[in-house]
Structure formats: C-alpha cells, structure tokens
Amino acid sequence: MADLTSLSIAELSKGFNNKEFSSTEVTKAYIENMEQGRKYNAFITETAEYALKQALESDKRISKGERLSDLDGVPLGIKDLFCTENIRTTAASKILENFIPPYESTVTSKLLRAGSVFIGKTNLDEFAMGGANLTSYFGQAVNPVKRQDGTEVVTGGSSGGSAAAVAADMCAGATGTDTGGSIRQPAAFCGIVGIKPTYGRCSRYGIIAYASSLDQAGPMTKTVEDAAIMLEKMAGFDELDSTSADISVPDFKATLKNGVKGLKIGMPKEFLNNDLNSEIASAWQEGKEILEKAGAEVKEVSLPNMKYALATYYIIAPAEASSNLARYDGVRFGLRVDGSSLDEMYENTRSAGFGAEVQRRIMIGTYVLSAGYYDAYYLKALNVRKLIRQDYINAFKEVDAVLTPVAPTTAFTIEESKTFDPVTNYLQDAFTVPVNLAKLPAISVPVKKASNGLPIGLQLIGRDFDEETLFKGAYVLEQNNSWSRK
Amino acid sequence: MSYIIKGRTCDYEVVIGLEVHCQVISNAKLFSGASAASGGTPNDHVAFIDAGFPGMLPVVNKFCVEQAVKTGLGLNAVINKESVFARKNYFYADLPQGYQISQFDKPIVGNGYLEIELEDGSTKKIGIERLHLEQDAGKSIHDMLPGKSCIDLNRSGVALMEIVSKPDMSSPYEAGAYLTKLRSIVRYLETCDGNMNEGSMRCDANVSVRPAGSKELRTRCEIKNVNSIRYLMQAIEYEANRHVDAYDNGEEIYQETRLFNANKRETRSMRGKENANDYRYFPDPDLAFPLIVTDELLEKVKKSMPEMPEEKSKRFMADYKLSEDDAKRLVSEKSVAEYFEEAMQEKGSDAKKTATLILVELAAIMSDKQIENIRDLKTTASRLGRITALVEDGTIGLRIAKELLPMIEETDKEPETIIEEKGLKQVSDTKEIEKIIDKIIADNPKNVEDYKGGKEKLFGFFVGQAMKATQGKANPGIINNILKEKLK
C-alpha cells in the first residue's frame, strides 16, 4: 500500500469510499508521523486518543455507507487558537497554558460534524502575533523543508505549526487563521496551499481573538483541491458572530477545474517597482506566464495606497488586540500570579503571562487609542484603511483577481531573524496585510523552488466572496508550476 | 423663588446635571442569551461571553434596542437612525472583558426633554442630552471572605440605558422632580422598573455652583450612585454648600468623583480610584456594522407607545370630572392610575370618592406600613370600587367607608363581609331615626331652646348626637331632614 500519509484529502476520500483503507489505519499512520516528527514542534497538544476514537466512529459510518462528507475520517490539525471543548487551548501563551474551553468554536464544530478527525492542536505565534512562529511560549516550530545546504529555517507564522504539520505529513490538512498573512505566509514558507477567505466567510465564534476586524479562519492543505474541500466545510453563516456573512457557500470543488480562460488578472505596478528580491520577482513572472498560457489576460493595475498598508495594519491590529487581551486578568481562567491588591495581581499576572511581542503590541495598541493620540493614529488608520479597500475595488473594475508574491523573501533562519528589529519584522507582511485590511479573499500557492531550495509562493487576491475564482486560478498555477513537494 | 445659597462674598446658584442608569426590562441580556433576571444563584445567569471567555462574541438583543427607542420617544427625543457600539476600556474585578460595550460618539438617542412641575405649580423643561445602550458590570462582594473580594457576574451584560440630562437643573428640588418624572416615564413605558432601592435605576449627579446670574460653568464634581430621590436631594445640597464654602475661603474645587454617605449626609472624595482614567473608546470591531433603527421599527414602537401621564390626566379630568390636582396626582404613578381605572370598572363606583380614598386614606396606609406598590394592598381596586358604590347607593356612609380600609388591610376580607359581620349598614329607617331624635330633643331642652332662639350652629350638635347614638350608621341626609322638621 502507498504511504497513506502522502495522500491528499481528495485521494483519502476516494480511498475511504472504495474501502481501500480505513480511517483508523490512516489516523494511526498520521499519529506515527506526528510522534516521529516531534522535532518540528508542530503540535502543542497531541490528541491521538481522541483521534482514534473519532476514526473508529468514522469507520462505522463508512462501513454503513453513511459517510458525512469528503472530510469524514480525515485527520486534521487544529491551530491552537480555535477553542476545542474539553481540549486544552493555549493560543501558544503562558497565560492560557492550562485553559480548557467548555465550548467548541463554530469552525471546529463544523469540521466535527463533517466527520473529520482531530489529531492535535498546532503551534503558533503567541496569540497569533508574529510571522515566524518564534513567539510561541511552547517554543518555535521548525520548517520540514530545509535549504539545499541543510540549514533549518523558520516555518513562518503565525500558523507555523499548521504549516509544518501539513508539510511533514503529520496531518492531511490543518486549520489556520490569518490576520495579516498568518495562513498565506507560512503556507508559502513550507510549500503548501493556504487560503484566507473573505472576512465574514468563516465564523470567528470560539476563535481566540487577536484583531477582530482582521481575523479570519481558513484551511492549510497539500493541494488546492483539498483547500476547496476543507473551506467549504469550515465556512458558512453563523448567527453567533455579528460579523459573519449571511451568504451561501458555493461548491468550490465543482468549479475548481474550470480553468482561467478569459479571466483578467492584475499585477500591481507598485509592487513591480519595488526593489523586489530577484528570485521572488522571477517566480511572480513565472506565475504570470502560467496563467497567460492557460488563457487568462494579465495586465498591470494600480494600488496607489499600498505604501500605507503596513503602518495602518500595525495601528489597527494592536489597538484591537490591546482591548481583546484585557480579559486575560487572572480572575476567571488562565494564569494568576497573585498580588496584595487587585491591580498588583493584574500586573503580576499579565507581565508574567504574556511574552515580549504580545506586550509590545498591547503597548502600541494602548498608546494609539489613548487620549491625545486617537485621532492622529487610530482614526487616521481607519480612514486610510478605507482608501486601501477602495484601491482594490477600483482594480476589480478592470480585473477579476490580483496576482502578487506572498512574502518578500523565502523562509529565513532563526539566526537571521535575530538581527531583525521590530520594524524589519513587520516589513515581512507587506504583501499580505493589505488584503486583510480590505477584507478580501486571497490564496497562497507554492510555484517555484528558489536557488536555495526553499519554496516561493504567489497569492491571488479576489473580489468579496469570490473564492471560486481564486481556486480556479490557484489550481492552474499548481498544475503547471515547477514546484514539487516531494 | 429660585434656589440661592448665600455665600460670604456673593450669592450662588447651583448647576445640576444627572446621569441616570436604567436597567432595561428584557428577558435576555444585551449581548447574550443569559437571563437578565435579578437574583438567583451567583454566576448562574452567565453566558460565556458575560464572563469574557476567549473567542466569545456579542450579538445585540433586538428587544433592548426597541426599549431604548421607546424610552427615547417618551423623552421627546431624536432617534438616531444609525448608532455605533464602542468599547470603554478599563480594568475592574467585575468587568470580565476588560471593557464595557457602550455607545460613545454615536448614541441611539439624541436630544430630548422632559417637563417637571416646580413648587409653585409652574412647569420647566429639562433637556436630555442623550440616551445610550450599554452593558452592566457584575457585582463585587467585599465582606464574604477575609482578604478577598467575591465576584458574581449575574448582572454582567444586562442592558442599561444611560440617560444624560443637560445641566438644566438649579435646585435639589428640581433634581428630585426630574428623577421622579423620569422614573414615572420609564415605568409608564415599561422599559425599566424604576426601583432605585434594588439598583435597577441608579443616579449620578454632576454639581457645580456659580455666582447668581452669571453664565459661567465652574468645575463640577460627580456624585456616584445616589440610590434614592431623598438622598439625591441631600447630596446635592451638601455638595453645593461645600463648593460655596470652598470659594468663600478662596479654595479651589477639583473635578473628581465623590460618594454620598447617607448616614453622615455628606459626600467624600473617592481618591485613588479615579486617577488617570483614560477609557480609550473605540468602535467595537465585534459589532462593526451600524445599529440601524428602520422606519418600520420606529413606526412599530410609536404604535406601541402607551398613554403618557399628561394625556392621561387630561382624560381623567374629562372622563371622570376629576379636579386637575386629583388627576395629576393619580397619574404620577402608572400603577396608581391603573388601579384607579380598575376601581372605576365596578358598577356604581364614584370617581371623586375613589380618588379621595386613594390619595388620602390609602396613601396614609401605604406610608404607614411602608408599602411601595399600591398593588400590594389588601384593598384591591375592585374592593375599593365596590366600597364607593356602596356609599353611592346609601348602603354605608363615607365615614364607614374610610374605617373599612384598615379593617380590610388587617383581615383581607371582602368589604361586604365586614359590613355584614359588624353590622355597619347605614340606618335609613325613618321611624327608627325619628325615635332616636325624639329622645335627643327630649334630653337637651336647653340646646333646643337656644337653637330656636337663633344659635343655628347648634344644629351640628344634634347631628353629632344622632350619629353617635347610631354608631355612625344613620344616613346623614335623613337625620338632617328629620331634625330640620322637628326643630322648626
């Protein structure tokens, strides 16, 4: 039998239907990989026992011919930002080290209802704040893909554990969340597929909040088709989330292979003019050619306000985070470091419970909202955010999707990252944050191997709730590129 | 007429604005499906979001929005078609999210007013600045454990309406009248039960003083949680005099929050708690869309508006021929007005007598027994209506009617039963009364002589004797007629 863990979700589903193997067999194989792959530190909590129990249930359904969906019996990793009932959920923070949620997030309950099997909770940057999975209280995740010379590199982040787990065949797919690139950038760094859907497509209920107006859940998978299968089950209207969109979820898989003939694709000239890394630029060019060859029309578009996106993001996200993280106060859940007064207890708990980057962002966010600075920073950022969204709306009058790189470089090493100051770190997100600010969907697909052996990803950005076009384009890129996972 | 505090250097007038928090009457909380009912086991009416659990999200309660709109209409106020929920950020033990969801620069209700009656019977309009919706906090209990405070979140997330007045009041009396009127309005609208002693209506007062006649606004102090109308008036009086004393002594008044101590009848500074508060309001991204009051909703709420006190008192005057004074007093409490109208449903009942018995006799009983709600009396509206009907048809006299009320309170028996048991029926048998009067005339020859000689005041003496002899049961009309005849 072929290595079960190398199969895609679509292949697993076919195999289950044809009774070629059972969910228990597949789950056991993945558990073995998970245990073998502990060096990648991709999981904060392994849930092998729980997974085997679910797999057994799934096998019962399969034998009765009552499979619930393409995901029934499929082992998934769950980013440890999704609350899972009775399973420890930490947000990779010391402050939630022992938090056991008494409830299930909407996205994970949908995945459970689809029959999928949860193999473990994956590592991430603390509270999803970071771009390399280096801020996790549980230690960094390691990229299963190494440089040609054998040097280890970071997974990217914040969904670094999910990306590593999928890339190393420790699960068939994983959930991620993306506030400023946290699905797309680690997907690109680890050579897998990830999509950040339109804001409002997936419910945020039960996902530990970083920046509420930007956070969005999405799948991270081995193939574009798998991403389509998984997103369809994760997405959908939820009355428990006031920002959830009451829009039906299309059958993404059905139109996935329809091709891009006649589609118009834009390339923002502002990024072309950047002093872009030449290998990234050539990968971008290669992507353009693939799409053109498949019948798409590629043209230049202008997004004049992109230069403001990073500063805008690093005001809005910390502002929201400073408020969202006020609830970690040692009273009802999570870490408590006692003190002689209430305020002392708060300060002791929060200073001991949050890591440096989280504290830095809470400080920035508190500052930009504070008296005397609100108008100059926060209000200004809200207004610039509208300009950025307007840029895309204008572009979408001419094109159906926008093609850009995902990250300005390939994955870097920990040593390299130590030379970055906070601002340099934030610059990593230049291509991804504008999409969150505009609330648009974007998919990240690996297209090329850089000369150092690491994958380079491209992203397609679409109109509101037009993930279908993104899947079509990404499928074409995937089928015709020079990148190969193995 | 105006309220002036005589200072050593000049006369001062007082400037008062009130912020009133009204707990909205609703089944569920403002943003969660937990019960909004008070009481119960601690932390039992709490959804995960009310305890600020990770990943939990708010969804606004439609009915609470309607209640705010209704209250706005009752305050003659502008209803804002678009309003926005914002977070007010601060740390406190009973504030689980670390912020309160409130409304800041875009409240649901804008400018309005209500009218109060002054001591001289004239009316004054008091401006309403705004009304906004917000979450209540939980409760901290400090005396249960040594060294620890206990937190109960049952109230956390219950909907409040904060109603902010303009600084239009200039005496403790006016502030008291405003709060009384506001309470009457929310009770009429059934948007808040108005019970201050249970905390479902709470009041903060902003007080400053200035030289009489000037237009300047001096530093104000906020007095927190004054939980009765009487205390509010006392607190304002103390605070205003404190300001006057300070200015007289050349001292400054600092903007601060103060607490009223009801026992000492004074306010004291809440030092320490308020230093450097910066609430960092910003629009709540979990409730990013604007709260829209549609035309349909506005129409629906308008149609559901009950008859308000002013209209009701006019109708009482027209329909029941009541005096303006009686009508106004009856409608000042919705429960009393309803009680009155229910009593009037009884066949043969009389409006004037019913009003008098409510406003004088029952009011005395209630104040005596410290009963807050007229509905808690044993004298139900139906019983009272039947009593006045019995007076009207001559079965009992008015004096007996008044005496019946405390007996009903004591025994909870029907008035007819008590009348029967105690033989209180009015004696209308002319022959029997004649016999009694004959005896009185025979026993008091001197008085008869004097009366006939012109001392007409003595007529009352004879009536009194007759009533006494019949233990008040004789029909006074018949007594009068017979006496007049016999004393000719």
Add this chain to the structure above:
Amino acid sequence: MDAKEINHIARLARLKFDESAVDSMAKDLNDILKWMDILQSADTSSVTGIEETAPLRQREDKVTVGSLSEKLMKNAYEPYEHFFTVPKVVE
C-alpha cells in the same frame, strides 16, 4: 515616548516593566511610531461616514443558556462556592 510615558501606558494596560525593559520598550515603540509617520502623508480628505453599511444583525430576546456556573468555574483560580475571587478590593 519617554520612560514616564511608557510607565503611564503600561499602567493603563496593567503591565509593568523593570527599568531596563522600559528603556528597550521605549526604543522599540519610538522606532515603530516613527515608521508610522508615513500615514500623515496619506490624503484621507475624501473619506467620510461610517464604513460599513450593512445593518448590525440582531438577536431575539430569548434566554438560550441555562446554568453554566459549574463550567464557568472550572478554569478559575481558587473560586469560593459560586464566586470568582480576587484580592480584596478596598472601596
């Protein structure tokens, strides 16, 4: 931002830093804020009104959750009977 301002913001956020941490935080924040200055050159004069136009969704006034107190208390630090506890608050 100087040390005094860092301490003020830290106080608002209920964080505390020792002296050396204050200095490095001040440096980081100043660098970040300087970098954000680019925003001041953005022309936002054309931007108006409330961004979102869809109405906020509203829930029916129904009680949908019952007694959760046991589940609520499970993660709490030293709860007392049905209460959460904190160091004594002096009012």
